[in-house]
Amino acid sequence: MSSYSTVFKDETKLDINYIPSRLLHRLAELNLLNQFFSFILRFPGRMSQRVLIAGKIGTGKTVLTQFFGLQLSREAEKRNINFHYVHVNCRECRGNMLYVLQRILQRFYSNFPVRGYSLEELLQTLVQALDEENAHVILTLDELEYLIQKAGSDPIYQLTRLQETRSPNRPHRLSLICILRELSILEKLDDSTRSTLQNNIITLAEYSKQQLEDILKDRVNLAFKSNTVSSDTVSFVAELAEAENGNARYAIELLWRAGKYADANQLSVVTPECVRMATASVYPTIRKSDIASLSLHEKLFLLGIAKAFNQTGKAYISMGEAEENYKVICEEFNEKAHKHTQLWKYLQKFVVIGVTHTRKDSTGSKGRTTIISLPWIPAFQLEKELYKSLKEEAE
Ligand SMILES: Nc1ncnc2c1ncn2[C@@H]1O[C@H](COP(=O)(O)OP(=O)(O)OP(=O)(O)O)[C@@H](O)[C@H]1O
Numbered sequence: 575m576s577s578y579s580t581v582f583k584d585e586t587k588l589d590i591n592y593i594p595s596r597l598l599h600r601l602a603e604l605n606l607l608n609q610f611f612s613f614i615l616r617f618p619g620r621m622s623q624r625v626l627i628a629g630k631i632g633t634g635k636t637v638l639t640q641f642f643g644l645q646l647s648r649e650a651e652k653r654n655i656n657f658h659y660v661h662v663n664c665r666e667c668r669g670n671m672l673y674v675l676q677r678i679l680q681r682f683y684s685n686f687p688v689r690g691y692s693l694e695e696l697l698q699t700l701v702q703a704l705d706e707e708n709a710h711v712i713l714t715l716d717e718l719e720y721l722i723q724k725a726g727s728d729p730i731y732q733l734t735r736l737q738e739t740r741s742p743n744r745p746h747r748l749s750l751i752c753i754l755r756e757l758s759i760l761e762k763l764d765d766s767t768r769s770t771l772q773n774n775i776i777t778l779a780e781y782s783k784q785q786l787e788d789i790l791k792d793r794v795n796l797a798f799k800s801n802t803v804s805s806d807t808v809s810f811v812a813e814l815a816e817a818e819n820g821n822a823r824y825a826i827e828l829l830w831r832a833g834k835y836a837d838a839n840q841l842s843v844v845t846p847e848c849v850r851m852a853t854a855s856v857y858p859t860i861r862k863s864d865i866a867s868l869s870l871h872e873k874l875f876l877l878g879i880a881k882a883f884n885q886t887g888k889a890y891i892s893m894g895e896a897e898e899n900y901k902v903i904c905e906e907f908n909e910k911a912h913k914h915t916q917l918w919k920y921l922q923k924f925v926v927i928g929v930t931h932t933r934k935d936s937t938g939s940k941g942r943t944t945i946i947s948l949p950w951i952p953a954f955q956l957e958k959e960l961y962k963s964l965k966e967e968a969e
């Protein structure tokens with residue numbers, strides 16, 4: 575077997591459920607959570623808390639809360655406080671509060687059955703269990719949408735009002751963190767349930783390209799052998815994930831898939847082309863009808879771009895490089911090359927049909943140049959399609 579039969583050192587570090595040992599760019603949010611729940615360490619039982627976390631897909635809602643839960647559990651253990659962080663995904667519980675409660679109760683009674691119990695009975699059992707064990711719980715309801723869609727306000731209302739049904743001097747034992755992608759779903763709740771949830775909201779913003787790069791670099795060090803992933807590749811993946819609403823999940827998955835393509839092709843490094851192959855497996859590639867609808871010179875120009883990526887192995891090329899390649903293609907096809915302004919229009923069309931991305935780069939010596947990338951389709955595949963289409967046109 576060759577020495578680079580795999581680029582990976584430890585693939586589990588790219589698993590979606592892996593909790594990293596450090597959480598980048600979410601320090602402020604982590605501090606907020608610590609502030610909201612500091613009473614659990616200082617005055618356990620004195621009060622309870624409800625916090626809502628909102629953010630788009632892949633903005634780190636799940637990992638933030640799990641990281642926080644782990645940290646708080648360690649602190650509580652040091653202080654001999656019987657604290658449990660329970661993270662339940664409402665989608666996995668099929669939006670059913672009975673299953674949610676079963677998950678918490680299983681912490682206290684192994685193999686706790688739910689069948690035959692009503693919601694009220696389960697809540698009472700939970701209260702009893704917490705009292706008996708002198709336990710304190712933060713329950714995180716992840717992907718709360720599923721519960722709201724399925725069951726409306728009722729179960730959440732009962733959960734949030736648990737304390738009120740007890741005599742006032744009994745200790746508070748259950749706090750809640752609710753996670754949602756969109757706050758608008760709260761409109762489905764009745765006023766009082768909504769107001770009990772809305773007091774403390776932490777909103778997670780989309781990650782920027784730089785932030786995604788930092789997150790990716792950490793994972794590269796953990797998951798890949800050294801020098802197998804270039805900073806160019808990391809930057810490329812980060813840019814694609816930024817365009818997907820700053821989605822860190824997409825970034826990490828793309829990186830993993832790109833590594834898989836490197837292995838499958840027995841490459842010693844994860845190249846930008848591997849990333850393009852990975853994107854093509856996540857997204858539908860450009861439709862053949864889109865290529866067929868291009869004019870002759872649009873096809874020739876796009877072929878020049880595809881070849882430039884194929885030959886250089888780069889993640890980005892400049893408009894100048896694209897034009898140079900296009901001229902060579904025109905010679906190959908005995909065509910007179912079109913002018914820059916015309917090519918510029920062609921490039922805009924490629925962006926519209928979703929073949930290329932462009933951005934301005936002012937760091938070059940020649941002022942602002944246009945930088946082209948090919949995010950969604952492997953260059954070799956595009957080149958093959960274009961040659962086929964040009965051949966058909968000539969026939
Ligand atoms: N700040 C961060 N530092 C390190 N890793 C992160 C960070 N934010 C997100 N990640 C990683 O990115 C991936 C997606 O994060 P997470 O699952 O927490 O997103 P989410 O907001 O819960 O998404 P969804 O809405 O799809 O549930 C995970 O693998 C997570 O470990």
Ligand SMILES: [Mg+2]
Nearest residue numbers: 635636637716
């Ligand atoms: Mg999540």
